[in-house]
């Protein structure tokens with residue numbers, strides 16, 4: 001499996017992706033908002049885009065569909081529940097569906113509601129798995145729930161699906177938010193062991209050569225995976241004095257999500 005991460009240089013700092021089969025050169029474009037950049041990257045690498053996948057229905061993920069279909073004739077795939085929100089879906093995805101790209105690439109569709117209620121993540125069936133997680137999981141952060149989502153569903157997707165993937169899973173999110181999110185981590189957990197040095201590394205990184213994290217690294221630096229950290233809980237109690245002595249994971253997650261909304 002070949003992966004090209006494409007930074008769109010827009011105000012929302014979107015990442016688009018191309019995933020290609022090394023044998024046939026067929027490629028799947030994920031959320032190709034900047035269709036020109038995606039097409040140029042495919043041409044440069046000798047790939048043919050045959051499929052487009054939208055992780056969810058927001059315009060900064062679907063905005064390139066029309067031009068991309070016009071240029072390539074590619075089929076459009078998205079969550080089956082997005083059919084009234086995204087025009088002209090060819091394939092509605094359910095949990096466990098497998099998307100084939102060329103001869104060698106298989107990507108499993110994960111049904112991950114929370115950021116919106118019709119959001120898919122893709123998990124590659126490769127020796128080292130890769131997760132294309134749209135706006136569900138970000139480097140050092142989690143998606144918001146303002147645009148049609150629900151925090152309890154987001155917690156559920158994290159706890160029952162994402163947290164259970166192997167630590168070596170490569171993380172490919174829908175936006176470059178790592179620096180801001182690491183600052184939130186340090187606000188919530190000032191003694192986090194890894195975040196200060198990492199923030200120094202990524203604060204001035206070129207997003208065209210962005211750090212690709214792993215789930216193992218996320219578990220060290222992403223507050224939304226650090227629900228048992230004593231300092232996260234102690235800091236949370238400063239904001240929510242009635243927090244129980246040993247709050248459950250879900251309560252911690254929901255309170256963190258609430259604080260992040262106004263941070």
Ligand SMILES: [Zn+2]
Pocket residue numbers: 056058115135147
């Ligand atoms: Zn979104």
Ligand SMILES: [Zn+2]
Pocket residue numbers: 058060061135174175
């Ligand atoms: Zn987005």
